[in-house]
Amino acid sequence: NAGVTQTPKFRVLKTGQSMTLLCAQDMNHEYMYWYRQDPGMGLRLIHYSVGEGTTAKGEVPDGYNVSRLKKQNFLLGLESAAPSQTSVYFCASRSGLAGTSTDTQYFGPGTRLTVL
């Protein structure tokens, strides 16, 4: 049971390049999330998914797209990378309903992205 995994761990892009970050979870969780973490800004939600085939916008969705074709995977895409997207990206997943004893959320180890 690996929990939440993310690939790659590190990436350097040039402005205008595209890339996809992969998040995978083996806990059969319904909900998955993508956050970015910048110094002094805490964790900000980019996009999330409440189940296979569904996605929704978070606080800072501009410049990103996501897909949840399989329950265990949640992909984050940058179509045309910009220096402002330099950040550490975290994926998370959870199983239960808010307010129930299964409402826990687990994070992956992160992807450090630099856009030059």
Added chain:
Amino acid sequence: GQQLNQSPQSMFIQEGEDVSMNCTSSSIFNTWLWYKQEPGEGPVLLIALYKAGELTSNGRLTAQFGITRKDSFLNISASIPSDVGIYFCAGRSQGAQKLVFGQGTRLTINP
């Protein structure tokens, strides 16, 4: 929107001291979660709380869900060097899909 105020923002303590931090919300939560994040790592879940008044321990860590459902605190007893890191609180209200996070408390320990 919902906001969480976490305090203090940073703490500098001596090894062996006890630590206390708290979070307050402008609205009611049904779930409180406490995470620790070490440099270069993702947040790791420490304690989860689901009921008002609930007091839960995890080793030297103790967290409580406030009876008003708008606050929570985390205590660390007899701190050790490996407690260094950033501690985040997070809350979720009934039916919400998203967690609301505090800004974090950075803990530094002098040996």
